[in-house]
Amino acid sequence: GAVVSQHPSRVICKSGTSVKIECRSLDFQATTMFWYRQFPKKSLMLMATSNEGSKATYEQGVEKDKFLINHASLTLSTLTVTSAHPEDSSFYICSAKRLAGGELQETQYFGPGTRLLVL
Amino acid sequence: GQNIDQPTEMTATEGAIVQINCTYQTSGFNGLFWYQQHAGEAPTFLSYNVLDGLEEKGRFSSFLSRSKGYSYLLLKELQMKDSASYLCAVMDSNYQLIWGAGTKLIIKP
Numbered sequence: 001g002a003v004v005s006q007h008p009s010r011v012i013c014k015s016g017t018s019v020k021i022e023c024r025s026l027d028f029q030a031t032t033m034f035w036y037r038q039f040p041k042k043s044l045m046l047m048a049t050s051n052e053g054s055k056a057t058y059e060q061g062v063e064k065d066k067f068l069i070n071h072a073s074l075t076l077s078t079l080t081v082t083s084a085h086p087e088d089s090s091f092y093i094c095s096a097k098r099l100a101g102g103e104l105q106e107t108q109y110f111g112p113g114t115r116l117l118v119l
Numbered sequence: 120g121q122n123i124d125q126p127t128e129m130t131a132t133e134g135a136i137v138q139i140n141c142t143y144q145t146s147g148f149n150g151l152f153w154y155q156q157h158a159g160e161a162p163t164f165l166s167y168n169v170l171d172g173l174e175e176k177g178r179f180s181s182f183l184s185r186s187k188g189y190s191y192l193l194l195k196e197l198q199m200k201d202s203a204s205y206l207c208a209v210m211d212s213n214y215q216l217i218w219g220a221g222t223k224l225i226i227k228p
Contacts, residue, residue, distance in 0.1 A: 034161075
C-alpha cells in the first residue's frame with residue numbers, strides 16, 4: 001500500500017504562535033506533495049503544491065509568508081502556519097504523488113489530516 | 120486496523136447508471152465523505168453521510184449503512200465529464216480521515 005501520515009493529528013495553540021505540521025510518505029517516495037484545507041462545507045481547497053528540493057507553488061489567495069512549505073526530501077513535507085490566528089483554525093490535509101511510472105504516478109494518497117485550533 | 124475498500128476501476132456507458140461501493144472498518148465513525156477528483160485537479164466534495172439512508176443531490180446520490188460498514192455513490196445519467204476518480208473517506212472517532220484508494224471511473228460513449 002501507499003501510506004501517508006501527518007503529525008500532529010491535532011494541535012491547539014495560542015494566537016500569534018507558529019505551528020508546524022509534518023506530512024510523510026511512509027512506504028514510497030513522493031515526487032510531489034499537496035497541502036489542502038478543508039472548510040466547514042467539507043470542500044477541500046488546494047493551498048499549495050510542493051516538489052522535493054524546489055519552492056512550493058501556492059494557489060491564488062494563499063499567503064506564502066504565512067503558510068511556509070518545505071519539501072526537504074522525497075518522503076517529507078512540512079507546513080508551518082506562522083503567527084496563527086483564530087481564522088486559521090481548520091483541518092489541514094496533505095497528499096502525496098508517488099515517484100513511479102505508469103498510472104500509479106498520477107494517484108494521490110491522502111493523509112489523515114491535522115486539526116488546528118487557534119485560541 | 121482501519122481499512123477502506125473500494126474498487127480500483129469501473130467502466131460505464133454514457134447515459135447509464137453506475138454504483139461505486141465503499142466498505143469500511145474504522146475505530147469509530149463520524150461521517151463518510153465522497154469526493155470526485157479529475158486528473159491533475161484537487162478533489163471536489165460530493166457528499167457527506169453520517170446517518171443511515173440515502174442522500175440525493177441531483178444526478179448523484181450517496182447511501183450509508185453504519186451497521187454494515189457500507190456506503191455507495193450512485194451516479195445517474197452518466198456524462199463524459201463524470202470520468203474521474205471517486206474517493207471514499209471515513210472520519211473516525213479521533214476525527215481523522217481514513218481514505219480509500221479511489222475508484223477510477225471510465226465513461227464510454
